[in-house]
Amino acid sequence: MSALEVSYECCTEIPRMEFVCYLWFSFFKYMILHAHLNGSEKGTHYALDLGGTNFRVLRVHLGGRRSSILGHDVERQPIPQELMTSTSEDLFDFIASALKEFVEKEGDGSETSLDRRRDLGFTFSFPVKQMSVSSGILIKWTKGFAIVDMVGKEVAGCLEQALTRKGLNMQVAALVNDTVGTLALGHYHDEDTVAAVLIGTGTNACYLERTDAIIKCQGLLTTTGCMVVNMEWGNFWTSHLPRTTYDIDLDADSPNPNDQGFEKMISGMYLGDIVRRVILRMAQETDIFGPVSSKLSVPFILRTPLMAAMHEDDSPDLQEVGRILRDVLEIPDVPLKVRKLVVKVCDVVTRRAARLAAAGIAGILKKIGRDGSGGLTGGRRSDNKMRRTVVAIEGGLYTSYTMFREYLHEALIEILGEEVAQHVVLKVTEDGSGIGAALLAASHSSQSVDRVQSL
Numbered sequence: 001m002s003a004l005e006v007s008y009e010c011c012t013e014i015p016r017m018e019f020v021c022y023l024w025f026s027f028f029k030y031m032i033l034h035a036h037l038n039g040s041e042k043g044t045h046y047a048l049d050l051g052g053t054n055f056r057v058l059r060v061h062l063g064g065r066r067s068s069i070l071g072h073d074v075e076r077q078p079i080p081q082e083l084m085t086s087t088s089e090d091l092f093d094f095i096a097s098a099l100k101e102f103v104e105k106e107g108d109g110s111e112t113s114l115d116r117r118r119d120l121g122f123t124f125s126f127p128v129k130q131m132s133v134s135s136g137i138l139i140k141w142t143k144g145f146a147i148v149d150m151v152g153k154e155v156a157g158c159l160e161q162a163l164t165r166k167g168l169n170m171q172v173a174a175l176v177n178d179t180v181g182t183l184a185l186g187h188y189h190d191e192d193t194v195a196a197v198l199i200g201t202g203t204n205a206c207y208l209e210r211t212d213a214i215i216k217c218q219g220l221l222t223t224t225g226c227m228v229v230n231m232e233w234g235n236f237w238t239s240h241l242p243r244t245t246y247d248i249d250l251d252a253d254s255p256n257p258n259d260q261g262f263e264k265m266i267s268g269m270y271l272g273d274i275v276r277r278v279i280l281r282m283a284q285e286t287d288i289f290g291p292v293s294s295k296l297s298v299p300f301i302l303r304t305p306l307m308a309a310m311h312e313d314d315s316p317d318l319q320e321v322g323r324i325l326r327d328v329l330e331i332p333d334v335p336l337k338v339r340k341l342v343v344k345v346c347d348v349v350t351r352r353a354a355r356l357a358a359a360g361i362a363g364i365l366k367k368i369g370r371d372g373s374g375g376l377t378g379g380r381r382s383d384n385k386m387r388r389t390v391v392a393i394e395g396g397l398y399t400s401y402t403m404f405r406e407y408l409h410e411a412l413i414e415i416l417g418e419e420v421a422q423h424v425v426l427k428v429t430e431d432g433s434g435i436g437a438a439l440l441a442a443s444h445s446s447q448s449v450d451r452v453q454s455l
Helices: 003-012 017-025 081-085 088-104 155-165 179-191 245-253 271-285 304-312 319-327 336-367 396-401 404-414 431-444
Strands: 040-049 056-065 069-078 116-122 129-132 135-138 170-178 193-199 202-212 225-231 387-392 426-429
Touching: 003 396, 040 088, 040 179, 040 431, 056 088, 056 431, 069 088, 081 088, 088 155, 116 155, 116 179, 116 431, 135 155, 170 179, 170 245, 170 431, 179 193, 179 202, 179 225, 179 387, 179 431, 193 336, 193 396, 202 336, 225 426, 245 271, 271 304, 271 336, 304 319, 304 336, 304 396, 304 431, 319 336, 336 387, 336 404, 387 396, 387 431, 396 404, 404 426
Parallel strands: 040 116, 116 170, 193 387, 387 426
Antiparallel strands: 040 056, 056 069, 129 135, 193 202, 202 225
């Protein structure tokens, strides 16, 4: 077998989907919150979304009826590089100042009293030990942040102190991550929504679970009998999930080796670099690309959007593939048959990623009895016992990458079977991380929501 064939075989190696689904059953890390959006929420509510090198502030206007969002305003701001490694006080003072300016613009531009109490939904997409609906302790920073004095501190409290220093009367009513926000918005629009999945630069999932099915929560009463489980599935790993040499090398060269193993196999941050590594090995072991370009050794030079553009190039001569190889990787004059090989590499890497993501979704549905097993009677499937199931999905890899989306749907049908899959709806939820946090803040301020203590 040639080196080129080995490269392809390694890339296409995937585990049995049924076994992956089984592995998912016991994997979750944090119990996040319990809140019941019943559609009666109304008025103007705010959210702050901090999930990376940018943050957003949002104002959401609710009409008091289910799925009645009258409108929302959003402002995005980059976080100065120096604040990502400064102090917690510097970071949150900067954010609080931006939030104050945003609140002052409320309404028709007339002056608004900053003394009026407002509840805030805070989306904080970093590893947190959740202490209650509205509080949590930062475990560690990711995504380029390294504010040492913040680790081990209560996140919402640090923000509220900054808000007080800026003269803004605002209290964090709900502390969530982006996946939970997406689930909240999805459930607000459609009561059959039971899970949310983010597949973008990174990946994560959460789902609604019966409280009595969570060992750590046995004896804890909630008004709905359900809780949201944040899976943090990007960090899922098992020896039964095979990695190729490209996966192993990528992990070793990353800033966080031996961490986020599943995310590195399926998310937009990494897929392009897996393809680059395959092309590099092909160039080193064959002469199909001519002399080995130095650009092939530059990590992440081939971003996933560029990989997707090559994969979905439908021109007869694969003109876009040739352009990207020439302009980005500095590989000129690539013959058509070699361009087709590059498209094949993109295809197998994307298909593996999509199938693994589908296995994760199927694992959630099996865990909560929405995979069709509850609708089997006497060896026959009973459609009238099958429940409509909605999974809210957000993230550019799913929404913008057609082939990834098609492969994910294909795998989900393969795993669940056509009869079950027709009852499962994957619904794109836009801006769920921010609007969902505002909805949860509205829910918390409009009704009594039990606070889940440290588990």
